[in-house]
Amino acid sequence: MNNHSNGTGFSSSTSTTAATTNTSVGQFSEAVSESSGGVMSYSGQILASPNLKVYSFADLVTATKNFKPESMLGQGGFGKVYRGWIDAKTLAPSKVGSGMIVAVKRLNSESVQGFAEWRSEVNFLGMLSHPNLVKLLGYCREDKELLLVYEFMPKGSLENHLFRRSEPFPWDLRIKIVIGAARGLAFLHGLQREVIYRDFKASNILLDSNYDAKISDFGLAKLGPSQEKSHVTTRIMGTYGYAAPEYMATGHLYVKSDVYAFGVVLLEVMTGLRAHNPKRPNGQESLVDWLRPELVNKHRVKHIMDKGIVGQYSSKVAAEMGRITLFCIEPDPKNRPHMKEVVDVLEHIQRINVVPDRSSTKSAVASSSRSSPHRYQYAYRAGAAGQRRGPSPRKLGVENEMVA
Numbered sequence: 516m517n518n519h520s521n522g523t524g525f526s527s528s529t530s531t532t533a534a535t536t537n538t539s540v541g542q543f544s545e546a547v548s549e550s551s552g553g554v555m556s557y558s559g560q561i562l563a564s565p566n567l568k569v570y571s572f573a574d575l576v577t578a579t580k581n582f583k584p585e586s587m588l589g590q591g592g593f594g595k596v597y598r599g600w601i602d603a604k605t606l607a608p609s610k611v612g613s614g615m616i617v618a619v620k621r622l623n624s625e626s627v628q629g630f631a632e633w634r635s636e637v638n639f640l641g642m643l644s645h646p647n648l649v650k651l652l653g654y655c656r657e658d659k660e661l662l663l664v665y666e667f668m669p670k671g672s673l674e675n676h677l678f679r680r681s682e683p684f685p686w687d688l689r690i691k692i693v694i695g696a697a698r699g700l701a702f703l704h705g706l707q708r709e710v711i712y713r714d715f716k717a718s719n720i721l722l723d724s725n726y727d728a729k730i731s732d733f734g735l736a737k738l739g740p741s742q743e744k745s746h747v748t749t750r751i752m753g754t755y756g757y758a759a760p761e762y763m764a765t766g767h768l769y770v771k772s773d774v775y776a777f778g779v780v781l782l783e784v785m786t787g788l789r790a791h792n793p794k795r796p797n798g799q800e801s802l803v804d805w806l807r808p809e810l811v812n813k814h815r816v817k818h819i820m821d822k823g824i825v826g827q828y829s830s831k832v833a834a835e836m837g838r839i840t841l842f843c844i845e846p847d848p849k850n851r852p853h854m855k856e857v858v859d860v861l862e863h864i865q866r867i868n869v870v871p872d873r874s875s876t877k878s879a880v881a882s883s884s885r886s887s888p889h890r891y892q893y894a895y896r897a898g899a900a901g902q903r904r905g906p907s908p909r910k911l912g913v914e915n916e917m918v919a
């Protein structure tokens with residue numbers, strides 16, 4: 516057993532483990548001290564020290580009832596995620612059915628990338644706190660086992676709602692979610708030493724019971740460039756369809772590479788179509804390449820909007836969404852907006868959505884029999900409705916799979 520909790524939610528072994536997770540934590544602590552520790556920024560905070568519970572593997576076996584298959588919430592590129600139970604006050608593992616629900620990610624410890632992802636998650640999420648970032652509660656590293664314990668997000672991911680459900684996802688929830696996610700990214704980009712998230716996509720936007728968005732999965736996050744530099748150079752990793760062209764071509768990663776990926780998610784939210792789907796006809800596999808020309812003409816934008824949500828947004832809103840999306844997916848990173856500007860524009864779009872024949876989006880949505888937020892029921896079931904709109908996104912650069 517490597518680590519033990521001292522029951523206070525923080526233990527000396529937390530810092531020992533953090534210190535031994537090498538380079539990125541060193542850099543990160545530096546970035547934190549540059550920002551003088553415990554600083555508020557865009558209503559978020561860099562914690563003076565990580566506040567994570569250290570679990571033993573046996574703790575998490577108890578919490579998840581031995582990772583029973585029925586409690587699996589989902590599966591990502593680096594491991595499986597299970598529903599678990601802990602005591603809400605002490606965060607100690609509890610019996611299934613008592614205390615509070617958490618999500619326990621068990622990483623594939625055989626893979627080098629699995630360890631890198633685990634370390635990055637502990638380093639970044641352990642130090643950052645913001646209403647639009649998912650909360651990491653604790654972790655376990657024992658022999659080959661690497662696990663992470665997160666707050667449970669009962670409404671699943673944006674990807675689930677957009678692409679795996681038979682019912683169209685209401686427009687007002689779509690816009691609320693992208694605003695939350697934009698605030699989360701703006702927080703990361705607004706830190707004194709910027710954090711580049713690098714894997715922004717619909718499946719990494721998780722939703723709480725109120726459909727408030729929280730960005731999860733900091734496995735690929737990087738500290739931004741120091742001082743004069745505009746970018747960091749890294750191995751190409753991420754997910755097909757979302758990675759910015761400059762990053763794919765050169766490995767140069769900018770804060771604005773995240774803005775590009777955000778623009779791709781906006782396009783998915785508008786159209787209800789996946790960023791990349793090899794099953795679409797020739798020339799339509801990449802959503803951006805296929806639909807960018809439509810975004811240029813504000814009168815054509817309405818034709819690419821998801822047919823399932825007609826009547827829930829005004830044409831002005833569709834045109835404005837088209838404009839900000841186009842701005843985010845500009846080929847040259849310098850021409851893309853800052854996330855703070857994107858937040859302002861999206862908040863404006865949310866305010867101006869007056870739908871014809873109705874006085875507000877809310878009433879528009881409420882009067883739609885198919886997609887009222889009250890009627891829109893979502894019970895968390897992993898992969899509930901199968902692949903409504905194409906296969907899951909494919910990871911770039913996992914292990915030795917490099918992309919030319």
Ligand SMILES: Nc1ncnc2c1ncn2[C@@H]1O[C@H](COP(=O)(O)OP(=O)(O)OP(=O)(O)O)[C@@H](O)[C@H]1O
Binds near residue numbers: 618
């Ligand atoms: N905190 C959480 N609460 C509820 N469900 C979660 C939580 N974290 C993850 N999940 C579920 O588990 C699934 C897998 O998550 P994970 O982060 O491992 O992979 P991913 O983001 O879907 O893909 P990849 O890691 O390959 O990019 C998610 O899509 C989501 O459905």
